[in-house]
Amino acid sequence: MESNVGFAHYWAQGDAVSHTVAYLLLLMSIASWFYILSKAWAAWRIRRGSNALEKFWQAPTLGDAVAAMQNVDSELIYTPMAERASEAADIFNRQQSTPSLNAATAPDELITRTLRREINRVSARLERGLTLLASVGSTAPFVGLFGTVWGIYHALAAVSASGTVQIDKVAGPVGEALIMTALGLVVAIPAVLAYNAFTRINRVVLAELDGFAHDLHAYLTTGERVGGVRK
Template structure:
């Protein structure tokens, strides 16, 4: 059992084996960086969800924006509030300007502004998730490549020696299997984090959609 170590794999490995190990290390560090970064962001976003109710409790639109700005450090809900009420706060100047956007009704203009704000918030919420998904899906295969390459070298060493001895095969093969385990250790946290943050994003986007609907109804009525 003392032979089944990563040090033994590293000692017997060639340049490709070392490159695979370094790649898995880089993928692991990158994955954990985004897991912690997105975790902090998700916690702050969920804590700031209450600003929507505070916005509607404010006496004026300007006060509502100020309340959202103070309670939304990630600017997820603030982007929608600012873009949605900007024309009303500025006396409708943005809507009355001569442009392609003014060729449609006020309701459609407000829909476009709110949709653009939601799109920007969505991009911010989903940043980094594609990388997490890529690491989660490719890390096991990278580890498997290291295992296959290690087994290939073990079998090549046995064939060149002309004699088959179990210790000469079991050690290198056991060490090569370590890379598959490493690949899974990199992938599993990334998968769990990706699924968790996707759920948080779905909840947030649902709240943003409801907020945009209420803003649209209010601003087009006033």
Template sequence: MAPPAENPFSIARYWEQGDAIGHAVAWLLLAMSLVSWFFILSKAYSTWRVRSAAGAVDAFWAAPTLDDGIALLSHADREGVYAPLPTHGRAQLAAASTLAGEMSRDEQVIRILRQQITRSTHRVEGGLTLLASIGATAPFVGLLGTVWGIYHALANVSTSGAVQIDKVAGPVGEALIMTGFGLVVAIPAVLAYNAFNRFNRVTLAELDGFAHDLHSYFTGK
């Protein structure tokens, strides 16, 4: 029985025939994929915790006292997105001897709530720029590997002096693998980025509404 024909388009052949630049592009795509998936999984867990704490806002307003409401919210809000607003708002109002304490009550509340919303926004949006960058650049990194692989293959053919279609098709087909790898890295990153942005818009809208309610509570006392 004749031995099976060797696959001319295998990743192993591409790696064997590749040079340092081709290998560097492959390692870069692997690193981008690992970083992307680590962030996707960690951010998904963090987002789940934030969304689970959103219902505690209603429990905060149902509490008999401000201290009880803050305790309930702090226990549920393990990511620290909602709880800092009433906690820092109450602390700031008690600090009458500070420079901020010389402001009117309304201005103090607006200042501290705006500050905490900014910090919570940074917390829930942290790292999304990295995910967007990977999703945007991974296809081009893969394309770079493909272009370099094709150039490398054609250079080897030109030095051999004889142009045969099987000698060109194999290396070129193997080089196209890098474009596929780039897309494999980019597609999950882009989908995850869009999903996280959707959840963040909902969270920030709820946070803004919570801040308005707290403003009315602190300034109406």
């Protein structure tokens, strides 16, 4: 077997198709790692501010609660919901110089719509990039496999053109072609693991946000939290 068998030799012997496959895998890897690192940083900041809800309900007034939450909610997951819901409730506590659809809506319905809109906003933000990670995880192995098949095809074509079949002449090119399958797996595995991890983190965060929305709605419409704890 030739001593120069390896990825460099495979790259030198490759054509435009094999080079395109390699560049595509590189691009998929860069994109997936960008989202993996950025979302991991955001998830860490969200977990660091997980006591934002506790700070909110410990404050003496609604204004103090929002201010206390802003100090720990660095990713602005919970704070905008409290601010928008408070603004929606204030519509009915002050004189409106001009009529509007919001002013004509029942307070309970307006607050509900505001909370739902904020949950949708956070959900869309948390899910940003997950589609790309799922796509990379599911397609990268097949892209690498395509590169392998293409490389094996050219290796066998070269052997056929030479008119002689020797194991050392076949094993080297075939082994080089298999590198593309390995690269596909290297790209796909981190994307799949990250997708599963971020999906679970998002599910926990959205569950906390939904519970906070339920408590906040109860407080703004009745003056009490769920369970009868008056603030």
